[in-house]
Amino acid sequence: MSTYPNRNQAPGLGSTQTLNIREPESFKLDNSIPVYLLPANQQEATRLDIVFDAGTAYQSQKLQAGAVNKLLKEGTKTKTSYEITKTLDFYGAYLEPFSGKDKAGITLFGLHKYFDKLLPLLHEIISEAVFPEEEVRLFAERKKQEFSIQFQKVRYRASLEFNEMLFGSNTAYGQKLKETDFDVLNRDLIVEFYEKHYQPAGAYFLLGGKTSSELFIQLNDTLGKLPNGQKKTFSEPDIFWKEDNELQRYITKENALQSALRIGNVTLERSHPDYPKLYLLNTILGGYFGSRLMSSLREDKGYTYGIYSSVQNFKHGNSFTIATEVNAEHTVAALKEIEKQTNLLRTKKVSEDELRTVKNYLQGSFLRYFDGPFSLADQFLKSQSLGLHFEHYKEMLEKLMQLTPEEILESAGKYLDFKKMKVLVAGKTDGLK
Amino acid sequence: MIQFERFQLDNGLTVLVHQDLHTPMAAVNILYKVGARDEDPEKTGFAHLFEHLMFGGSINIPSYDNPLQQAGGENNAFTNNDFTNYYLTLPKNNLETAFWLESDRMLSLAFSKKSLKVQKQVVIEEFKQNYLNQPYGDVYLLLKPLVYKTHPYQWNTIGKEISHIEKATMSDVKSFYARYYNPNNAVMCVSGNVQPEKVFQQVENWFGSIPSGATLDRNYPAEPEQKENRTLLVERDVPQNAMYMAWHMPSRTDENYYTCDLISDLLSNGDSSRLFQRLVKEKQLFTDINAYITGDIDPGLFIISGKLNADVDFQTAEQEIDVELTELKEHWVEEEELQKVKNKLEANLVFSEISILGKAMSLSYFEMLSKAENINNEIEKYRSVSRENIREQAQKMFAEGKKNVLYYKAKQSS
Numbered sequence: 001m002s003t004y005p006n007r008n009q010a011p012g013l014g015s016t017q018t019l020n021i022r023e024p025e026s027f028k029l030d031n032s033i034p035v036y037l038l039p040a041n042q043q044e045a046t047r048l049d050i051v052f053d054a055g056t057a058y059q060s061q062k063l064q065a066g067a068v069n070k071l072l073k074e075g076t077k078t079k080t081s082y083e084i085t086k087t088l089d090f091y092g093a094y095l096e097p098f099s100g101k102d103k104a105g106i107t108l109f110g111l112h113k114y115f116d117k118l119l120p121l122l123h124e125i126i127s128e129a130v131f132p133e134e135e136v137r138l139f140a141e142r143k144k145q146e147f148s149i150q151f152q153k154v155r156y157r158a159s160l161e162f163n164e165m166l167f168g169s170n171t172a173y174g175q176k177l178k179e180t181d182f183d184v185l186n187r188d189l190i191v192e193f194y195e196k197h198y199q200p201a202g203a204y205f206l207l208g209g210k211t212s213s214e215l216f217i218q219l220n221d222t223l224g225k226l227p228n229g230q231k232k233t234f235s236e237p238d239i240f241w242k243e244d245n246e247l248q249r250y251i252t253k254e255n256a257l258q259s260a261l262r263i264g265n266v267t268l269e270r271s272h273p274d275y276p277k278l279y280l281l282n283t284i285l286g287g288y289f290g291s292r293l294m295s296s297l298r299e300d301k302g303y304t305y306g307i308y309s310s311v312q313n314f315k316h317g318n319s320f321t322i323a324t325e326v327n328a329e330h331t332v333a334a335l336k337e338i339e340k341q342t343n344l345l346r347t348k349k350v351s352e353d354e355l356r357t358v359k360n361y362l363q364g365s366f367l368r369y370f371d372g373p374f375s376l377a378d379q380f381l382k383s384q385s386l387g388l389h390f391e392h393y394k395e396m397l398e399k400l401m402q403l404t405p406e407e408i409l410e411s412a413g414k415y416l417d418f419k420k421m422k423v424l425v426a427g428k429t430d431g432l433k
Numbered sequence: 434m435i436q437f438e439r440f441q442l443d444n445g446l447t448v449l450v451h452q453d454l455h456t457p458m459a460a461v462n463i464l465y466k467v468g469a470r471d472e473d474p475e476k477t478g479f480a481h482l483f484e485h486l487m488f489g490g491s492i493n494i495p496s497y498d499n500p501l502q503q504a505g506g507e508n509n510a511f512t513n514n515d516f517t518n519y520y521l522t523l524p525k526n527n528l529e530t531a532f533w534l535e536s537d538r539m540l541s542l543a544f545s546k547k548s549l550k551v552q553k554q555v556v557i558e559e560f561k562q563n564y565l566n567q568p569y570g571d572v573y574l575l576l577k578p579l580v581y582k583t584h585p586y587q588w589n590t591i592g593k594e595i596s597h598i599e600k601a602t603m604s605d606v607k608s609f610y611a612r613y614y615n616p617n618n619a620v621m622c623v624s625g626n627v628q629p630e631k632v633f634q635q636v637e638n639w640f641g642s643i644p645s646g647a648t649l650d651r652n653y654p655a656e657p658e659q660k661e662n663r664t665l666l667v668e669r670d671v672p673q674n675a676m677y678m679a680w681h682m683p684s685r686t687d688e689n690y691y692t693c694d695l696i697s698d699l700l701s702n703g704d705s706s707r708l709f710q711r712l713v714k715e716k717q718l719f720t721d722i723n724a725y726i727t728g729d730i731d732p733g734l735f736i737i738s739g740k741l742n743a744d745v746d747f748q749t750a751e752q753e754i755d756v757e758l759t760e761l762k763e764h765w766v767e768e769e770e771l772q773k774v775k776n777k778l779e780a781n782l783v784f785s786e787i788s789i790l791g792k793a794m795s796l797s798y799f800e801m802l803s804k805a806e807n808i809n810n811e812i813e814k815y816r817s818v819s820r821e822n823i824r825e826q827a828q829k830m831f832a833e834g835k836k837n838v839l840y841y842k843a844k845q846s847s
Contacts, residue, residue, distance in 0.1 A: 042455055092778075154566070289502070325566075
């Protein structure tokens with residue numbers, strides 16, 4: 001017999017589950033490139049990530065980093081673009097380029113049983129890419145078209161402009177793409193960047209999912225043969241970002257139904273002792289669906305389909321950003337409400353109840369971020385790119401769990417000052433000061 | 434191969450459990466068999482609006498999200514033509530919280546006036562953000578009614594127009610809930626680090642007393658056979674001309690469904706595919722092009738969409754696509770090429786079965802279609818498609834008079 005349950009009360013929560021992460025094992029290939037291992041042999045899929053110091057921060061001309069990254073697989077000394085893609089498709093594999101501000105590289109996803117067929121191809125792509133003129137031209141043309149479509153969206157426009165406001169123009173992090181950049185791109189620029197940055201020195205690999213000792217040997221026989229010692233040197237950028245006085249930028253788009261809003265500033269480095277406090281503040285304000293901004297602007301007022309805040313980590317500077325698209329009619333009211341909610345964190349202590357919710361939510365989120373071989377790999381790559389130990393996530397979670405309402409109030413006073421934040425509006429701008 | 438156990442409550446709720454001990458998490462997926470095709474033609478967008486209202490508090494629990502977040506959980510939902518799917522993940526030790534929340538909103542909603550008012554606004558913002566406020570956003574609002582004249586697939590899940598959402602009333606909400614949100618109209622799947630016996634016992638406890646609803650008799654008006662090509666030309670403020678071609682195709686449970694899926698992959702899955710190699714790279718008629726199927730339960734659509742290069746006119750672009758389709762109709766595809774798209778499908782299936790949430794969603798979906806066991810036969814079904822099947826299906830699907838084309842013209846800037 002089933003008993004009618006008590007629906008008025010939540011069932012008790014189970015005991016807290018600990019975050020189970022360890023520094024991954026690693027070994028070195030013959031050419032000294034480290035390979036980190038995150039094995040999960042219960043499944044058939046394998047993933048290999050190859051990471052270089054080749055992000056946009058290192059480029060002397062915009063689009064260089066992204067173009068090299070995307071065009072790597074468009075031809076080698078012995079294979080055409082079509083032959084490469086046909087082989088990848090035949091084995092059901094995906095070769096996905098990735099490129100951020102600091103790092104760039106390529107991820108190979110595939111079935112373990114075909115990896116021996118794929119590694120020689122990957123080796124050739126990394127070491128003997130030729131960047132055919134025709135592919136470069138096509139790439140620039142296509143990307144220019146895409147850009148002009150994206151540029152019409154208030155959301156894209158806002159992100160593009162806000163990145164420049166945050167990090168400052170003419171800095172490594174603050175670069176802003178414009179349509180004419182596509183006309184300047186050429187093969188020489190691409191080859192120059194490739195030769196400098198897609199080199200074994202400073203590179204590392206990550207092998208996740210199904211692994212085997214045969215795979216290690218094959219890896220060494222292919223990518224372990226990338227020549228090291230012939231590295232072309234490159235220097236770090238002069239300025240990653242700089243303070244700028246511009247606090248407001250309004251971009252008017254006639255007849256926009258929605259306005260895109262971006263509010264934020266450059267903020268604490270990850271290694272700063274107060275970083276966990278900022279992280280928690282961000283979560284309360286706009287870091288999850290139950291956040292104050294979402295509750296107010298979406299659930300209470302219906303101004304928007306969604307609003308989030310986030311802390312973004314880069315090696316040389318982090319940013320805090322609130323982002324949303326709101327009904328254009330409510331642009332001014334939405335901005336006011338965001339200001340109000342931000343200030344509230346500086347004037348009133350968060351309740352024990354809300355703090356408990358956020359902590360429990362984060363506890364669950366951390367478990368989720370590290371669940372499954374591929375999520376684990378993503379998190380590891382992130383920590384590695386920031387120069388952090390993998391296990392620091394565990395320490396960070398412990399610190400988050402200990403924070404008190406007083407500490408949070410105090411750090412809001414220090415780090416969440418709306419008056420000092422940069423504000424960008426793209427869309428309907430009349431009525432804004 | 435995904436292993437699972439099945440259990441049915443007396444009220445008709447079907448429960449599937451898949452155990453995966455490699456994770457610290459549990460996932461719960463609940464699929465209600467109601468989608469946009471069940472809507473009144475004068476009240477479209479309702480199934481999707483309703484999905485939002487499911488988060489506005491239930492009879493005994495004022496907030497859905499808050500207690501779930503307290504339990505470290507995260508959730509979301511989506512609505513399509515055929516069903517509405519709610520899903521969540523949380524630490525395995527807190528699984529019962531999920532049952533408490535989900536069973537209460539299956540029992541009864543709070544039907545809050547404020548929630549209805551606000552969610553109408555939120556959905557209207559979603560409508561604007563995704564369908565009106567961005568280039569090419571209204572394509573499917575235009576294409577669907579061109580292709581479907583009778584069947585409810587003629588409207589999109591977001592609805593035909595904003596006014597339909599604006600005029601939704603509380604009494605609409607209540608009757609929709611009473612009709613569709615019943616245990617006998619749902620499939621639940623629990624996956625992750627869970628014990629099946631314990632899950633069945635807890636599910637019985639929380640869901641067992643929910644009364645079942647009337648058995649639904651569904652009759653969707655069948656789409657009459659298309660006899661003549663149809664076209665529509667619109668002009669919009671966009672950077673490039675684009676075209677969208679659509680043909681009717683078999684239903685999800687028809688054996689030729691798999692053939693159509695493979696045809697779309699031959700044409701455009703991966704950079705080595707025909708349309709990308711020939712029309713984007715070689716002839717440079719398009720900057721991007723795609724072929725895909727909608728995958729609906731009732732007869733769905735086979736779509737080819739592409740953005741045209743600046744100096745290419747619609748006629749040339751369309752002719753070249755027709756050349757590709759004629760080739761499929763007249764020549765056998767090479768065995769190696771067919772092998773390629775099958776291999777890719779197999780890999781994609783393996784990738785989609787990595788996460789516990791992915792597995793829970795797939796199991797629920799196949800249970801809705803017929804039975805969850807079929808998930809393990811999918812690869813076989815694709816493997817058994819022959820070159821003859823491909824050619825025959827192409828001849829049938831792309832026959833004269835079956836084409837629908839939306840020409841989406843960029844306004845000349847003055």
